[in-house]
Amino acid sequence: MQLLIDMSPSFVRFQPLGNRAEVRVGTSLLDVAGRAGVSVESICGGTGRCGKCRIVVRTGADRLRPPTGNERETLSEEELREGTRLACEAVLDRTGDVLVEVPEGSRRGHHRLLAAGIDPKVSLKPAMRKVVVRMPPASLKDMSADDDRLLSALRRKARVAGTLSHRVRQDMPDALRKGEWTATVTLFRDKELVRIEPGDTSDSLHGIAVDIGTTKIVAYLMDLTNGKTLATESMPNPQIQFGEDVMSRITYTMRHDDGLDQLHHAVVGGVNELISKTCEKAGIQNDDVLEVMAVGNTAMHHMFLGIPSRHLASAPYAPAVRTGVSLDPMHVGVGIYPFGRVSALPNIAGFVGADAMAVLLATGLYKDRDIGMLIDIGTNTEIIAGNRDRLVCCSAASGPAFEGAHIRHGMRASTGAIERVWIDPGTHDIVCRTVDDAPAKGICGSGIVDAISEMFKTGILDTSGKIAEVGRSDRIRGLPDGTREFVLSKSGCDGSREITITQNDVQEIQLAKAAIFTGTTIALGRLGIACKDLSRIYAAGAFGTYVDAGSAINIGMYPDIPTERIRFVGNAAGSGARMALKSTNRRDLAERLSKKVEYIELATQDDFQREFAMAMFLPHRDVERFPSNGYAERTSG
C-alpha cells in the first residue's frame, strides 16, 4: 500500500457506474451502496435471506468480514470463490479502498433504464451520406449540362458515380445556381443521389429507427453525423383497435376487404405521429429525416409495408418477403423527405421477424465463439441459438400471460403492478414490490414469475403446479369451482387491492414457460449441446429484462445455468434497428445472417409434444435438467 493512499480517506467504489462513498467500518456494503447512490436490489429488507443483493468484490476483499452463514447457504462454492457476496451481509471491517462490481441482475431501477435497450458501439456508416461538391460555373466555354457537371464534380470529390433521383433532377438547376456552384448532395448507399441542397449542409443528417411492436411502437431520432439519439418517443400500436394480438389482426385483414389497408394506415399513422414528435423535440423538420429503419415481427413488418400478411396465419406460414427492403417513403406513406428511404431489416421466417434479426445484431451472438442463445419473450417468443459457426431459431407460442393477459389480477408493468415477490421461507411473510412503489393494483409478468417461483420454493406449489391444500397456509383459499388461490397481497388502507394467484394463473404460466423451455430444448438439441453448456443467454424485451433470472430458472422457464450468464439486453430490437440505421455494414450482415439462420418449425418436430408435456412441470418432469436447486434430491427424498 502506498503512503499516499494512507493519507487520503478510503473509498468503496462501485463498478461499472463509477459511484463511490467513504468507507465506514461496521456498515454493510448495501448501506454504503445506498450512500453512494447505487440502488442494489434487495427484497428481504437486508436480512440476508432473499439473495437478490449479490455483488462481486474485485479488490479489498480482506477489508470485509468473512462470508456469513446466510451467504454460505445462498451462494455456490464457485460464486464464493469468485468474490461474490450478499451486499447486506458483507460488512466493512477496516479502512482501505474496496472495488465492488454490481452485476446487472442486482441493480435496482437499472432494468428500467435497460428497457431502452443497450447501445453497442458501431462505426458510423449510414446508408445516407452527404458530400459537398464544388464545380466550375456553366459558361459559354463550358456549356455542359447540369447533371454532367454535378456528377463529374462528385466523381472527383468522392470517387462515386451515382444516378439522380427525380427530385434531384428537379431541384438541381436552381440549387446549383443558388449555392453559386457549391451544393451538398445526399447519396443513398453511394448509388443514388437522393437530394441536393445549395451550399454546405453537411452538418445535418438525420434518420429514425422504429421498433414496431404488436403492442407498442418506439421511435428513435438519430443524428447520423455522430450516431447520437436526439429524441425517443413511444406510443401504443394504434392497430390495437383491430385486435390485441397478431393473429386477431391478421384475421381482421381476412374478414374485411379493406382490412389490410386499415391496419396499414393505422400503423403508418402511428409511425408518422412519432416521427413528427421526435422531430419537434429535436427542432428539425420531418423533411430533414432521410431514412426510417423499421423492425417488427413479420406480421407487423408486412402490415407496415402494406404487404398481405394473411398467409402467415396458416401452414406453411411462409412470409411474403424475407429480404431487407429500402423503398420510396411515398410507397408506404411515411412522412419524411419523400425521396429518402423507408428500410426494414430482413425477416427470418413467418414467426421470426425483422425484430428478432435486430436483437441478433444487437447481442452479437452471431460472432460469439461459444454457443449462446437469445430469447425475446412476447406472445410469440423468438429464440435464436448458436455461435459464429451456426445459428438456429424457432418461435414458441408462449401466449400473452407474461403481459398480464389471462391472469386474474394481471396487468402490464405500470404504476402499482407488483413486479417483485419474496416469501420468507421461515415465516412465510410476503414482501411485494410494486412499480413506482405505489399501492398494489395488480401483478405484472415479472411479479407472477417471482410469485410462482417463491410459492414453489416454499412448498405452496408442488411440481405439478398444484396449490397446496387450504390450511397449509392461511393465505390459501378455496374457490367456488373447487380450485384454490393464494393471497399474495391484502387490500390496505393505502388503497392497495387484494391480489391473488389462482390455480388457473399458475397453469397459464406453466403453459407459457413450457412453450419457451421446449423451444430452447429443441433449438439446443439441433445444435447438439446440453442446456447447461450454454455460455450465455441474452434476455431481450421489456419482460425479459424485468423478470428475475433466478425465478425464471426456478420455475423452469430458462435453462439451469448460473444467473451471471444471463445478460439483460432490454429492447434490443430497438438497439438493432439503431445499429442498422447507423451502419450499412450491419444491415448487410443482417442480410447474410437472415439466410444463414436455420428455422425450426416446432410443431413439426417429432419430440415437440413430449418435450412440451415434460416442461409443464415445475421446474421440469426431468429434474436432472435442473440440478443446481436441489430439486432432484428433494423429489427423490
Place this chain on the structure above:
Amino acid sequence: MQLLIDMSPSFVRFQPLGNRAEVRVGTSLLDVAGRAGVSVESICGGTGRCGKCRIVVRTGADRLRPPTGNERETLSEEELREGTRLACEAVLDRTGDVLVEVPEGSRRGHHRLLAAGIDPKVSLKPAMRKVVVRMPPASLKDMSADDDRLLSALRRKARVAGTLSHRVRQDMPDALRKGEWTATVTLFRDKELVRIEPGDTSDSLHGIAVDIGTTKIVAYLMDLTNGKTLATESMPNPQIQFGEDVMSRITYTMRHDDGLDQLHHAVVGGVNELISKTCEKAGIQNDDVLEVMAVGNTAMHHMFLGIPSRHLASAPYAPAVRTGVSLDPMHVGVGIYPFGRVSALPNIAGFVGADAMAVLLATGLYKDRDIGMLIDIGTNTEIIAGNRDRLVCCSAASGPAFEGAHIRHGMRASTGAIERVWIDPGTHDIVCRTVDDAPAKGICGSGIVDAISEMFKTGILDTSGKIAEVGRSDRIRGLPDGTREFVLSKSGCDGSREITITQNDVQEIQLAKAAIFTGTTIALGRLGIACKDLSRIYAAGAFGTYVDAGSAINIGMYPDIPTERIRFVGNAAGSGARMALKSTNRRDLAERLSKKVEYIELATQDDFQREFAMAMFLPHRDVERFPSNGYAERTSG
C-alpha cells in the same frame, strides 16, 4: 425474252410500291402511273415543264420513245444516263414489261404518309420483358419466403437476379397462390421485377412512344411482343395556351410562380389523353402499358418531366439534364402501370434535344461511312452532321416562318393551304396546288419556298430578294409602305382568297433559310468538308418532308447537291422514339452518341455573322457555292 412472257400481257410495274398496269402503246408513264394508282407529282399539267415528275426506268427503257427536248432541258446528263425521265414525256412505244422506280420526291401524297416517319428495322429487345416462372408450392417441408421462392425460380428460368418493386412485394403472395405457383413477372432491364401476374400473361406486353413537339404531340402504342404499332394518335400540344413557341413558354414559367407546374401538367395531361385514346383503340387498359418512351426538344423534355427549363433561356443555355432517364410514372403523373417506367432519350444540348437524338437514331447517320447531315426544321432547326467517326451538331434559330407565322397569308399545312407553286417560265402563268385540292385559304411553308424559288427563277426576285418593279409583271403591286407584293393566287368564285407574297414575306424566308444554311456551313466547316461533298441529307420533320428539295436548294436553304441525295425521313423523332422503345441497344447507343456529338454554339463562332449575311442572298452571296443552277454564269453574264 422468254416465250412465257410473250404469251402474257405486258405490264409497267412501279417500285417500290409494287403497283402495276397493263402496257398501252402511245400513252405516257404519267398516265400509266395514274391507272396503276401511283400518284406521281406533276404541277404543270403534264406539259413537260415543271420537272416534278422525275421517274427512273430500271428495265425496258428500249420500249419507250427517246427523251424529248423538254427532258434534255430539265434533266442533267448524269440523270439521263441513269435512266431518269419525266413521266409525262416518256411515252410507251411497244409492248413488253417495264420496271419504273418512283423516287420519294416525285411521289404525290407520299409526303403525307412519310409524315408518320420511317420505320427502320430493329431487333426487338424492349426494356420490359416478361418471364413465366413456375415454382414448387410452399409447404411445411419448404417454408421459404415467397420472395426467395420467386427469385430462385426466376434465376433457374432466366438466369437473372432482380430486385422487387414494392408493388411486386404487395401483389406476390396472392398472385403466386392464385396462379397455383405459376406467375408472369415483368422485368425492367433484367434488373427489377416491376410486375407480377398470376399464370401466363406473356402474350401481352405494351409500350407507348411519344413525340412531344412544341406544336403537336404524337403517341404510338406498340405491341412489344412483335414490334407492331397498334394505334397512333396526335393532338396539338396543350401548352400552346401559354405561348406559341418554346421561348414564350419558358418566359411564362419565369413570370409565374406555378408556371412550371402549369406547363408540366398541361403537357402531361395531353400525353395522358393520347395514352387513353390509343389504349381504347387497341382495346387494352392503360395499366397494360408498361413503359412510355418520350422524346422532345430539351425544353419540352424538361417541362414534361417537371424540371426547371428557365436556364435554357439565357447563356450559356445549359440543360439541367442531359442523360437519358427512366423514372416512376408516379413522379411525372403519367397514367400507365404505376410501377412501370417513363423514359426519355438523352438530350445533346440546350437547343439540341432528345428529339434530335431520336432523329439521329432513326436516320442511321451515326453509322454511315460517308459524311452526311440531318436537318430537322422547326422554329429551331437542329442540324447534325458527320459519320460513324465524328458527329457535330448545332441549332439554327430559323424562326416560325416555315410554319406560316410572320407571313402575310401564312398558315399551317392544313386544308386549303397552297403547298406547291409553279410559274411557267414562258408565260408566267402560275399553278398553285393546295392541300386537299381545296380553295386556297393561305400558304404554308412548302408553298412559300416554292413560290420564292419560282419567283427568283423567273426574275420576279433578284439575288437580294427584292421584288421587281411594278410593270415587270401585272401581278406585282405597290404597297402603301413603298414596298411591293406579288399576287400568287387570285380570289375565285370557288371561295379561294387572294394570296400574295409581300416583300416582308420574302425577307422572313431569307432570314430563316440563311440561319439554316449558316448552321449547315459551320457544321460542315467544323468537319472540314465542302457542302458539295455531302453524301446525303436526311430531311426530317413535317416541313422538311413537304418542302420541294429542288426549291429548297434553289433559294439556298439546302446545300447544292443532287436532289436524289436528299432523303425524306418524315417524323423521324417519332421513329427514333419507337426504336428506343423497342430496343435497349438503341437507347444505350443513344446514351453513347449523346456524349459523342460535339455541340457548336453558332452565336459564339467567329464566322457566324459573315456567313449569315452572305446566306441572306438568293441563293447566296458566293454564287460559286451553288454551281448547278447556273447562277454564277447568270450573275456574271
